[in-house]
Amino acid sequence: MNSLSRRLFLKSSAATATLAIAxxxxxxVLAQDDEAEGGHVTPCLRxxxxxxxxxxxxxxxxxxxxxxxxxxxxxxxxNVRLEDVDVELMPFLGRVNDEGRAVFGRFYxxxxxxxxxxxxxxxxxxxxxxxxxxxxxxxxxxxxxxRSTLTAVNGEVIETATGRALPYSELIEGTRFIGDxxxxxxxxxxxxxxxxxxxxxxxxxxxxxxxxxxPIFGIDAEVPDMVHAAIRRCPHLNGSVQRFDDSAARQVAxxxxxxxxxxxxxxxxxxxxxxxxxAVIARDLWSAKKAAALLEIEWDGxxxxxxxxxxxxxxxxxxxxxxxxxxxxxxxxxxAAFDAAAQTVEATYFHPHWAHTCIEPHSCIARVxxxxxxxxxxxxxxxxxxxxxxxxxGISPDKVTAHYYRMGTGxxxxxxxxxxxEAAILSKATGQTVxxxxxxxxxxxxxxxxxxxxxxxxxxxxxxGDITAWHxxxxxxxxxxxxxxxxxxxxxxxxKGEFLQVPNGVSRGAWRGPHHNxxxxxxxxxLDEVAAETGQxxxxxxxxxxxxxxxxKSVNWPYRDTFFERYRAVLEKxxxxxxxxxxxxxGRGQGIAVHHTFVSVCAHVVEVxxxxxxxxxxxxxxxxxxxxxxVNPLGVRAQVESGIMDGLCAAKYGKWxxxxxxxxxxxxxxxxxxxxxxxxxxxxxxxxxxGDAEPRGTGEVSLPPVIPALTNAIFAASGKxxxxxxxxxxx
Amino acid sequence: MAIxxxxxxxxxxxxxxxxxxxxxxxxxxxxxxxxxxxxGIGQCGACTVHLDGDAVRSCSVPxxxxxxxxxxxxxxxxxxxxxxxxxxxxxxxxxxxxxxYCQAGQIMATVAFLKDTPNPTDEDINAGITNLCRCGTYxxxxxxxxxxxxxxAAT
Ligand code: FES
Ligand code: FES
Numbered sequence: 001m002n003s004l005s006r007r008l009f010l011k012s013s014a015a016t017a018t019l020a021i022a023x024x025x026x027x028x029v030l031a032q033d034d035e036a037e038g039g040h041v042t043p044c045l046r047x048x049x050x051x052x053x054x055x056x057x058x059x060x061x062x063x064x065x066x067x068x069x070x071x072x073x074x075x076x077x078x079n080v081r082l083e084d085v086d087v088e089l090m091p092f093l094g095r096v097n098d099e100g101r102a103v104f105g106r107f108y109x110x111x112x113x114x115x116x117x118x119x120x121x122x123x124x125x126x127x128x129x130x131x132x133x134x135x136x137x138x139x140x141x142x143x144x145x146x147r148s149t150l151t152a153v154n155g156e157v158i159e160t161a162t163g164r165a166l167p168y169s170e171l172i173e174g175t176r177f178i179g180d181x182x183x184x185x186x187x188x189x190x191x192x193x194x195x196x197x198x199x200x201x202x203x204x205x206x207x208x209x210x211x212x213x214x215p216i217f218g219i220d221a222e223v224p225d226m227v228h229a230a231i232r233r234c235p236h237l238n239g240s241v242q243r244f245d246d247s248a249a250r251q252v253a254x255x256x257x258x259x260x261x262x263x264x265x266x267x268x269x270x271x272x273x274x275x276x277x278x279a280v281i282a283r284d285l286w287s288a289k290k291a292a293a294l295l296e297i298e299w300d301g302x303x304x305x306x307x308x309x310x311x312x313x314x315x316x317x318x319x320x321x322x323x324x325x326x327x328x329x330x331x332x333x334x335x336a337a338f339d340a341a342a343q344t345v346e347a348t349y350f351h352p353h354w355a356h357t358c359i360e361p362h363s364c365i366a367r368v369x370x371x372x373x374x375x376x377x378x379x380x381x382x383x384x385x386x387x388x389x390x391x392x393x394g395i396s397p398d399k400v401t402a403h404y405y406r407m408g409t410g411x412x413x414x415x416x417x418x419x420x421x422e423a424a425i426l427s428k429a430t431g432q433t434v435x436x437x438x439x440x441x442x443x444x445x446x447x448x449x450x451x452x453x454x455x456x457x458x459x460x461x462x463x464x465g466d467i468t469a470w471h472x473x474x475x476x477x478x479x480x481x482x483x484x485x486x487x488x489x490x491x492x493x494x495x496k497g498e499f500l501q502v503p504n505g506v507s508r509g510a511w512r513g514p515h516h517n518x519x520x521x522x523x524x525x526x527l528d529e530v531a532a533e534t535g536q537x538x539x540x541x542x543x544x545x546x547x548x549x550x551x552x553k554s555v556n557w558p559y560r561d562t563f564f565e566r567y568r569a570v571l572e573k574x575x576x577x578x579x580x581x582x583x584x585x586x587g588r589g590q591g592i593a594v595h596h597t598f599v600s601v602c603a604h605v606v607e608v609x610x611x612x613x614x615x616x617x618x619x620x621x622x623x624x625x626x627x628x629x630x631v632n633p634l635g636v637r638a639q640v641e642s643g644i645m646d647g648l649c650a651a652k653y654g655k656w657x658x659x660x661x662x663x664x665x666x667x668x669x670x671x672x673x674x675x676x677x678x679x680x681x682x683x684x685x686x687x688x689x690x691g692d693a694e695p696r697g698t699g700e701v702s703l704p705p706v707i708p709a710l711t712n713a714i715f716a717a718s719g720k721x722x723x724x725x726x727x728x729x730x731x
Numbered sequence: 732m733a734i735x736x737x738x739x740x741x742x743x744x745x746x747x748x749x750x751x752x753x754x755x756x757x758x759x760x761x762x763x764x765x766x767x768x769x770x771g772i773g774q775c776g777a778c779t780v781h782l783d784g785d786a787v788r789s790c791s792v793p794x795x796x797x798x799x800x801x802x803x804x805x806x807x808x809x810x811x812x813x814x815x816x817x818x819x820x821x822x823x824x825x826x827x828x829x830x831x832y833c834q835a836g837q838i839m840a841t842v843a844f845l846k847d848t849p850n851p852t853d854e855d856i857n858a859g860i861t862n863l864c865r866c867g868t869y870x871x872x873x874x875x876x877x878x879x880x881x882x883x884a885a886t
Contacts, residue, residue: 063830063866203826210831211819211838212812213765213805217831220764286748286755359769359777359832359865408767408832409865440770634826638871642829645867668774668863677857679869 039172042131043090043106044074044124051169053080053155056090058107058124059116061206062380062410063642064699065635066116068205070124072631076197077128077189079153087205089404092382102386102397110381112415112510114598114697115558117631121695125189133187138174139166192629192693201634206406218378218405219363219437226365226433227256229426230288233275233446236301237661238268238505240276248294249280254287258295259429261422264392268303272507274392274418274425275446281430285437304661307505309352309452312477312658315502316454319475320348325498328484329555332494337469341460345533349457349522351725354450354511354654355671360408361443366423367433372399373424378407380415388417392424412510416448444671445663448509449656451478453518457526460494465534467545469494472523477504483519485555487562487596488527491548506658512646513597513700515556520595520704521651521711521725528591528712529721538712539575539592543568546594560599566690567594570603570624573688578605578622588619589716593708599696600627602640606709610717614731618648618710620682628696630687636698637685643702644683649674651707652727672728736800738763739807749795754778756794757804765805765835769863776862779836780804786843805835808842817886818842821879829866837862841876850880 038048046054055078057070071087094105104110106127108119132152139157140147143164150157156165192199209216234240246258263276278295282288338344365376366389373395379385386400407414419438426434438446453476460469470492474480476499484497511517531541546567554562571594574580580590587610594603607620621644630636653672657665665671711722714731724730733746738761745756752771757763757780766789769777773791780789781803809815815823818841828834837860844859845851851859856876864872 061830063832065829203823204828204831206831207823207826207828208812208815210828210834211805211815211822212809213763213835215764217764217767219768285759286751290748290750357865359775359830359863361768407830409830437768440772638826638829638868641870642867645869649867667772668770669772673863673865674867674869675863676860676869676872679867679873681853681870681873683870 038169041134041168041172041175042127043093044127045078045131047169047172049169051155051167052086053084053168054086054088056088058090058093058109058120059111060089060378060380060382060404060407062111062407062414064111064116064639065204065632066111068202068635069117069631070120071205072197072202073121073124074128076195077125078132080155082197082202082205084154092386092402094383096397100390100396102383102390104383109383111410112380112412113558114600114700117695118599118628118697126185126187129187129189130182130184133182134175134178135168135171137178137182138171141178142166142174198631199629199633202632203634216406217360217408218376219360219408221365221376221403221405223365223367223376223433226435227281227283227430228285228288229279229281229434229436230285230292231261231277231279231422231436231442232292232295232297233277233442234263234299234301235445235662236299237304237307237658237663238272239299239301239304239661240268241278242298242300244278244298245296246278248296249291252282252287252291252294254283255280255291256283257281257430259426261425264421271505274421279426281426281432281434301661304505307658307661309658312452312502312504313350313352313454316452316475316477317348317350319500319502320454320456320473323475323500325473325500328481328497328499329489330496331490332469334469334471334494334496337494338458338460341468342463343461343534344458345461345530346456346458347526347529347723349455349525349723351453351518351521352654353452353506353656354650355444355447355656355665356411356413356511357671357673358409358411358413358443361438361440362414362419363435363437364420364423365433365435366420366427368393368395368424368427371395374401375420375423376403376405377420378405378414379420380407380410384415384417385420388420389424391417392421393428411512412514413448415510418446440668441666444656444666447656448507450511450517451476451480451508452506453478453480455483455522457522459526459530461530461534465536465541467492467530471496473498475500475502477502477506478508480515482515482556483522486519486523487552488523488545490552491545512643513703516595516597516700516704517647517650520593520597521707524593524595524705524708525711525722528593528708528715532715537581539571539580542571542592542594546571558598562596566601566626567596569688570594570601570626573624573686574603574605574622577624577684577686578607578620580605587717589713589718591709591712591714591716593705593712595705597701597704600625600698600701602701602705604644604702604706604709606706606713608710608713608717616714616717616731617678618680620684621680621706622684623702624686624688625698625701626688626690627698627701628692628694631695633687636687639698640685640702641683643700644706645674645679647703647706648710651710651725655726655729734794734798736797736802738802739804745794745797747794749793751794753780753789753792753794753797753802757789763804763806767832767835769833774863775833776840777833777836779839779862781839781843784843784846786840805839808838816842817882818845818879821875821882824878825871825875827868827871827875829868833862833864837864837872841879845876845880845883849884851876
């Protein structure tokens with residue numbers, strides 16, 4: 001590439017930021033404005049010198065559609081059509097806090113917790129409304145007319161009476177001087193009944209760039225004069241390099257250097273942040289990879305011998321019988337309720353670890369000098385990426401310039417800092433601009449996996465089949481408290497939740513719908529067991545349970561009020577659309593389940609057809625979700641479909657295997673993922689509208705209830721109750 | 732000895748390491764980043780390109796095998812961004828891409844698949860399309876394949 005196309009390339013979707021810029025700029029004039037790029041009117045709007053309008057969105061996209069959703073919010077206030085504008089990431093507009101950490105400023109700039117939409121909802125629309133007002137005011141001054149006689153539409157300010165127009169691009173200068181008179185936050189965003197963009201289907205704003213193969217992902221980034229690093233990381237969970245021989249690696253043409261990577265932290269008994277390893281630095285990626293494969297390394301993996309999937313499973317199951325548990329929640333007299341029960345039901349559940357398998361292996365480019373740093377990276381949280389540099393090489397966040405890219409999925413893994421830290425460390429060590437590119441094996445061996453947990457659930461039931469006491473115990477390699485506090489505890493007045501963490505060295509992290517992804521399965525599968533054991537209709541039993549109270553304040557993050565009317569509504573909607581309870585032929589069955597994840601609730605009916613004794617296909621999934629105001633119904637449906645596939649896949653095949661500390665499932669040949677042949681051909685998603693004026697969240701919400709809907713369907717079809725995952729090994 | 736081949740109709744020669752997979756030549760030397768790296772072992776299909784018209788996984792094609800080959804990547808599929816291939820159009824119409832990372836590979840696989848199977852059934856699609864989509868866009872991919880097949884049949 002020549003330097004011009006390199007520049008264009010870098011600009012294609014990256015957002016550039018230095019904290020220094022954000023801190024020094026007035027709110028509506030960004031210091032990064034330059035002649036070539038046109039100017040900003042608020043951080044949400046950039047107008048090119050050619051008049052082209054670019055909407056600038058605060059949160060990176062990993063497939064959850066945040067860039068499209070945020071662009072809709074801005075387009076709404078600016079009265080532009082998404083088809084007529086470009087969309088790019090805005091810079092990081094955070095600040096440095098008292099502890100020397102980068103933190104969010106005006107906008108929330110991270111993707112996670114299914115909360116991005118609601119966290120930017122007010123601020124982004126207000127900012128865009130302010131931009132509109134500034135443009136109107138600039139035109140009003142130029143024409144010497146009252147602002148109220150003007151409208152802003154499709155990139156122009158128009159005088160209603162005369163029809164004369166001024167393009168936004170000619171008004172930028174005018175907006176620079178009116179900040180004091182037109183106060184920020186003085187203009188309210190449009191009310192719901194005036195929405196023309198929000199609430200309407202919007203396709204992925206980067207769809208065309210994607211289908212034409214534009215270089216918009218982190219792994220596509222290049223900067224002039226960069227060198228490449230391939231790192232051989234310790235394959236043992238928590239191990240170190242004993243010695244290595246790099247003589248063959250250094251013979252490979254293009255190799256520049258070999259650098260030993262220290263484990264962070266050094267103490268092997270603490271969880272790993274950066275793996276021990278050996279890095280090959282080369283002029284090109286292939287030479288680096290080839291040379292890295294030639295390194296002869298002796299590892300010490302002795303610390304991780306007990307981090308073993310089978311052993312951990314056994315430890316957790318044993319703990320259910322004799323472990324010292326912590327009580328997370330308790331109400332009523334549990335023993336008395338079980339003594340008085342007409343019937344009791346008890347079951348033990350288990351699931352192994354799941355890997356993220358982010359489709360885009362991680363990468364980062366770093367350029368570290370004595371007192372400053374620059375990174376090019378695809379990361380879920382803008383602040384965390386910058387803090388990664390600070391943590392690795394001690395450069396203060398206000399001296400870090402970060403360029404952010406689209407992520408080829410994140411699922412919680414691209415929230416971690418390790419891949420940023422490695423690039424910063426290697427840049428500092430070599431004095432070069434270094435790009436670190438992970439292999440698939442790296443991505444899976446160095447994963448922060450979903451937790452491994454065993455559960456014992458008990459219910460006391462009265463003669464009407466109603467649950468009178470609920471007891472959930474969970475023992476895992478995480479602190480599995482959330483599941484033990486979840487409903488139906490407190491819906492049922494007598495309850496107890498207990499948890500225990502077994503000692504382990506496994507790096508665990510956020511995996512789409514952390515904790516809920518498995519809590520939903522255990523709870524909803526067990527409720528299905530109770531209904532079956534007591535001879536009740538499964539849907540009726542759920543409606544009755546969630547009809548016991550109108551609302552409760554959740555004791556799990558983010559501690560919102562839960563309105564059970566919404567549980568019932570999504571259950572009823574999914575059931576009626578799926579014709580739940582209809583007559584099915586032999587070997588077919590339906591399952592139903594509901595779960596509330598963070599802020600939103602979703603129900604599914606899954607239909608399966610058994611294939612022989614040990615396999616099945618999901619034929620149809622019918623879903624109902626309450627996510628508040630759906631800013632982009634098409635995007636909400638996409639996320640529900642995505643969560644369904646993710647859940648069906650993890651439940652059937654997900655098993656990340658540790659063999660005495662070694663990860664043996666480290667690519668798609670040893671960690672199976674579903675393909676189109678196992679995907680349901682019929683997915684019917686319904687967004688239940690409660691007339692909310694504000695959005696909540698969607699990205700993770702459909703996953704937790706789909707796994708129990710699936711296993712309940714398998715039970716209906718085959719009589720086999722799945723209490724251990726993955727299904728492929730337990731059917 | 733230098734190896735000659737074409738990429739998107741443009742002649743190129745290569746005299747580097749013959750073991751290097753085509754994927755890395757495309758991404759790191761030819762400046763064509765649309766072809767993606769997902770697994771490196773032929774499992775995911777993110778790296779799918781056309782080799783003499785057939786869909787291949789470029790992570791598993793060594794450069795040494797390419798003498799005289801004609802390679803098409805996602806960048807060369809359409810005449811221009813304003814005149815997309817019907818498969819690309821169908822992908823946009825059905826709003827298939829989520830993160831989008833796998834989609835160049837999915838599209839290249841589909842274009843080759845529809846050449847042999849212009850009117851595919853669900854079973855044909857199940858057998859013929861094996862690329863991984865981590866975002867789980869399979870439901871929309873299936874619809875887009877059928878839409879593309881219809882629009883190609885109509886022209
Ligand atoms: S990268 Fe080639 S098949 Fe996965
Ligand atoms: S769209 Fe993200 S992997 Fe397919």
